[in-house]
Amino acid sequence: MSSPEPRARIGLPLLATEIAVLFRRKRTWAMLLALAAVPVLVGVAIRIASGPDSGRAPSFLSQVAGNGLFVGIAALVLTIPLFLPLTVGVVAGDTIAGEAAQGTLRYLLVAPAGRARLLVVKFIGAAVFCFAAPLVVAAAGTLTGLALFPVGPVTLLSGDQVGVGEGLLRLLLLALYTGVSMLGLTAVGLFVSTLTDVPVGAMAATVVLAVTSQVLDQLPQLEAIHPFLLSDSWLGLVDLLRQPPEWSTFGGNALLQLGYVVVFGALAYGRFTTRDVLA
Amino acid sequence: MSAGLAVETDGLGKRFRGRDAVTDLALAVPAGSVFGFLGPNGSGKTTTIRMLLGLVSPTSGSARLLDAPMPDRAAAVLPRVGALVEGPGFAGYLSGAANLARLDSADPLADPRTRRRRIGEALDRVGLSAAAGKRVKAYSLGMKQRLGIANALLRPRDLLVLDEPTNGLDPQGTREVRTLVRGLADDGATVFVSSHLLAEIEQMCTHAAVMRAGRLVAQGTLDELRGPSADDRLHLSTPDPEAAIAALAGAGLEPSRAGAEVVAPLRGRAVEDLVPVLVAAGVRVRGVRMAETSLEERFVALTGEGFDVES
Numbered sequence: 001m002s003s004p005e006p007r008a009r010i011g012l013p014l015l016a017t018e019i020a021v022l023f024r025r026k027r028t029w030a031m032l033l034a035l036a037a038v039p040v041l042v043g044v045a046i047r048i049a050s051g052p053d054s055g056r057a058p059s060f061l062s063q064v065a066g067n068g069l070f071v072g073i074a075a076l077v078l079t080i081p082l083f084l085p086l087t088v089g090v091v092a093g094d095t096i097a098g099e100a101a102q103g104t105l106r107y108l109l110v111a112p113a114g115r116a117r118l119l120v121v122k123f124i125g126a127a128v129f130c131f132a133a134p135l136v137v138a139a140a141g142t143l144t145g146l147a148l149f150p151v152g153p154v155t156l157l158s159g160d161q162v163g164v165g166e167g168l169l170r171l172l173l174l175a176l177y178t179g180v181s182m183l184g185l186t187a188v189g190l191f192v193s194t195l196t197d198v199p200v201g202a203m204a205a206t207v208v209l210a211v212t213s214q215v216l217d218q219l220p221q222l223e224a225i226h227p228f229l230l231s232d233s234w235l236g237l238v239d240l241l242r243q244p245p246e247w248s249t250f251g252g253n254a255l256l257q258l259g260y261v262v263v264f265g266a267l268a269y270g271r272f273t274t275r276d277v278l279a
Numbered sequence: 280m281s282a283g284l285a286v287e288t289d290g291l292g293k294r295f296r297g298r299d300a301v302t303d304l305a306l307a308v309p310a311g312s313v314f315g316f317l318g319p320n321g322s323g324k325t326t327t328i329r330m331l332l333g334l335v336s337p338t339s340g341s342a343r344l345l346d347a348p349m350p351d352r353a354a355a356v357l358p359r360v361g362a363l364v365e366g367p368g369f370a371g372y373l374s375g376a377a378n379l380a381r382l383d384s385a386d387p388l389a390d391p392r393t394r395r396r397r398i399g400e401a402l403d404r405v406g407l408s409a410a411a412g413k414r415v416k417a418y419s420l421g422m423k424q425r426l427g428i429a430n431a432l433l434r435p436r437d438l439l440v441l442d443e444p445t446n447g448l449d450p451q452g453t454r455e456v457r458t459l460v461r462g463l464a465d466d467g468a469t470v471f472v473s474s475h476l477l478a479e480i481e482q483m484c485t486h487a488a489v490m491r492a493g494r495l496v497a498q499g500t501l502d503e504l505r506g507p508s509a510d511d512r513l514h515l516s517t518p519d520p521e522a523a524i525a526a527l528a529g530a531g532l533e534p535s536r537a538g539a540e541v542v543a544p545l546r547g548r549a550v551e552d553l554v555p556v557l558v559a560a561g562v563r564v565r566g567v568r569m570a571e572t573s574l575e576e577r578f579v580a581l582t583g584e585g586f587d588v589e590s
């Protein structure tokens with residue numbers, strides 16, 4: 001009695017709407033704007049205070065006044081410990097629990113989105129945010145740097161100098177590295193989000209886990225587990241500022257993040273495909 | 280054994296933390312019926328619907344939807360099912376149309392090329408065209424409820440599962456939804472509609488099942504549920520009451536006057552056979568109606584509790 005069915009789609013339309021909806025939300029824009037404000041504040045503060053260098057500032061901040069390209073780099077390093085994980089935690093913690101709280105989860109599943117497919121779509125959507133966020137920081141940093149400071153060849157950590165074009169390319173690499181760094185946390189957030197119908201709880205738990213990971217990473221007594229901590233290589237992005245770039249850090253971090261994605265992805269799958277949807 | 284059944288459950292049960300919400304449920308919903316799922320609040324209607332749709336896994340028994348086991352065949356069956364479950368659920372920051380587009384994109388068998396048109400038609404059908412671009416946040420509960428029904432109608436469906444579709448609607452909206460539900464059946468769909476209002480089921484449905492505390496206490500056609508129709512009465516409005524009483528008595532009934540009307544127990548006779556008798560006897564018939572045995576009395580007897588007669 002039904003009309004001839006078109007072939008089933010693998011989920012691209014759902015992914016497209018998921019990403020479109022994510023980036024149409026005011027909350028997403030507010031978070032990206034807040035992140036963009038970090039390099040602007042850094043630039044303005046350094047510009048206003050541009051006296052002789054106290055010498056106590058972290059290395060990238062002290063280089064900003066001399067070369068505007070360092071605004072983006074400094075801002076990325078500043079946002080990695082808390083601001084970025086905070087925004088990623090909000091997006092990842094909201095994935096399933098947010099739909100449940102809104103009452104849309106049951107309708108997505110009855111559509112039927114398919115539980116596994118919905119998880120994958122939610123993960124990819126949140127992952128897109130993981131890359132968008134550091135890219136916004138880098139872009140805002142670059143614009144701030146261009147507006148407030150001289151821009152010239154970049155002196156790398158290894159002492160080598162690269163031109164402005166190469167410097168911008170390195171900044172882009174740092175942003176991508178940071179995006180990869182956030183994927184593990186996204187998978188953790190996705191899993192936490194399948195455990196509850198209260199999105200704020202899932203968001204908070206995800207952010208707390210990100211902070212905990214960094215605290216544990218500071219305890220020398222726990223050195224044995226440091227290489228397995230989610231955040232262990234978050235600040236390893238600076239290894240891309242050597243000549244040649246230290247790709248092994250990038251590779252090691254990517255592998256670690258992939259491990260988190262696989263483990264927490266599997267946990268999320270196990271939980272979400274078997275649980276009752278009562279919201 | 281399941282031929283012709285749109286919904287069939289066998290020993291279906293759900294236990295929440297040691298308490299039974301649904302027990303040993305054997306539903307049989309004939310294809311093409313408008314099936315009322317009646318029961319007071321907390322009697323297990325929504326839990327049953329969640330099990331049918333694969334949202335909740337039963338603790339015992341099994342369910343079949345459109346001749347396929349659930350939830351195993353959910354991916355194949357659910358595109359043919361439109362559903363409203365425990366009230367509407369939408370993203371408040373999106374417009375009604377955008378919400379529908381999102382849910383439609385979640386259906387792997389829905390054609391994106393026809394999406395816009397189908398959304399327009401569904402919104403039109405529930406009278407929400409004018410509010411299509413408004414954020415759902417600004418919708419009244421009744422509008423959200425209708426948007427939920429529009430979502431169920433995004434594609435031609437073989438089965439519609441509507442959980443208390445008139446909840447939160449004003450009397451006008453309630454009437455519209457009831458008319459809509461009857462219209463859906465005319466399109467060939469089976470409609471499975473839950474309600475705690477007896478009158479509503481009586482107006483919309485061909486069949487019904489009655490739940491009480493998680494158990495099925497009766498199911499069948501409305502006539503079957505009503506039981507023997509020996510108590511049905513003919514109510515006649517006429518300017519010639521004496522002639523009417525004589526004519527009806529001549530036809531073997533025991534008529535009497537009741538106010539402005541002449542009333543006679545039908546005793547199994549059909550109204551349509553009696554009207555010609557009256558006319559032949561020169562009785563001017565102004566109006567005829569049949570008063571059926573009240574379902575309500577029957578249901579109160581079945582369930583031991585009353586239902587709200589009208590919202």
Ligand SMILES: Nc1ncnc2c1ncn2[C@@H]1O[C@H](COP(=O)(O)OP(=O)(O)O)[C@@H](O)[C@H]1O
Nearest residue numbers: 278295300318319320321322323324325326327
């Ligand atoms: N998530 C839940 N956890 C525990 N008990 C529940 C849950 N959902 C429903 N129940 C219980 O199951 C029974 C049936 O509820 P429900 O199916 O919602 O009834 P109805 O839809 O007929 O009003 C009620 O006793 C209710 O308290």
Ligand SMILES: [Mg+2]
Nearest residue numbers: 324325326365
């Ligand atoms: Mg209910």
